[in-house]
Amino acid sequence: MKKLLKTNLLATAIALGSFAVNADTVIAPSPTAKMDGDNKVVAIYGNSYTHYNNNLNTRLRDLTRSLLPNNAKGYSYRGITISSGRLGWHEQNLRFQNTLKAWEVVVFQGNSMEPITKKTSSRDYFEKSAKTMAKVAHDAGSKVVYFMTWAQQSRPEQTRALAKAYQDIAKKTGGYVAPVGLAFEQSIKQYPEINLYHSDGKHPSLEGTYLAASVFFATLYNQSPVGGANPVDTEMSPETAKKLQAVAWETVQRFQNN
Numbered sequence: 001m002k003k004l005l006k007t008n009l010l011a012t013a014i015a016l017g018s019f020a021v022n023a024d025t026v027i028a029p030s031p032t033a034k035m036d037g038d039n040k041v042v043a044i045y046g047n048s049y050t051h052y053n054n055n056l057n058t059r060l061r062d063l064t065r066s067l068l069p070n071n072a073k074g075y076s077y078r079g080i081t082i083s084s085g086r087l088g089w090h091e092q093n094l095r096f097q098n099t100l101k102a103w104e105v106v107v108f109q110g111n112s113m114e115p116i117t118k119k120t121s122s123r124d125y126f127e128k129s130a131k132t133m134a135k136v137a138h139d140a141g142s143k144v145v146y147f148m149t150w151a152q153q154s155r156p157e158q159t160r161a162l163a164k165a166y167q168d169i170a171k172k173t174g175g176y177v178a179p180v181g182l183a184f185e186q187s188i189k190q191y192p193e194i195n196l197y198h199s200d201g202k203h204p205s206l207e208g209t210y211l212a213a214s215v216f217f218a219t220l221y222n223q224s225p226v227g228g229a230n231p232v233d234t235e236m237s238p239e240t241a242k243k244l245q246a247v248a249w250e251t252v253q254r255f256q257n258n
Contacts, residue, residue: 031175031258032255035220039189041102041103044077047082049149056213057079094106108147110126114126115162123202147212149166
């Protein structure tokens, strides 16, 4: 009897161990860790930085349909945006969306300068919101990815501060980071002729949004976006698209290997 019990316990332990190996890693081991799993169902919580140019989720879909098997059948992307919104403004949106669908990944983007503003109260609100929302997401079985935003065109020094802020909050909350801001910096160095900014020097141009989508593709699927389709219904040249795809892939690889 004892021998049978030990055998059953061993079989159970092996089964559980196998499940643990194969299960998706919901809590990121580090902000720069590679993501596992299919990551097919994604909700993106942001503001106008996300919404510009027919929404980041649309441009991400353009890429996945051309690069993933079966035209990305079964993949779903939803963009939930609030103009000028701060991260915490989305808490109720997050809770409501969780009642509608099981999201494999949720993306959090703060207001453009929210994580590095001089206002202590605003930075504290960002951190508090991130901690609360990450717990809600993780309790629902969703991975959290932080959208590292970019510097204003006239303030390139903001890149490093934003990169640190997003990595810090991701570390505190068990989230991953999509290094969009670092990709902006790298693209400007390599291809200064490609304008990533809208005329206000803050919001993204179509090229900026496409670069961000390419970074998210590389982050979510551990796959190069090079060779992906141009953004649908635009006049972006294949040459420009390929340059942005390459920058995104190189940036994500460098970030994850740092």
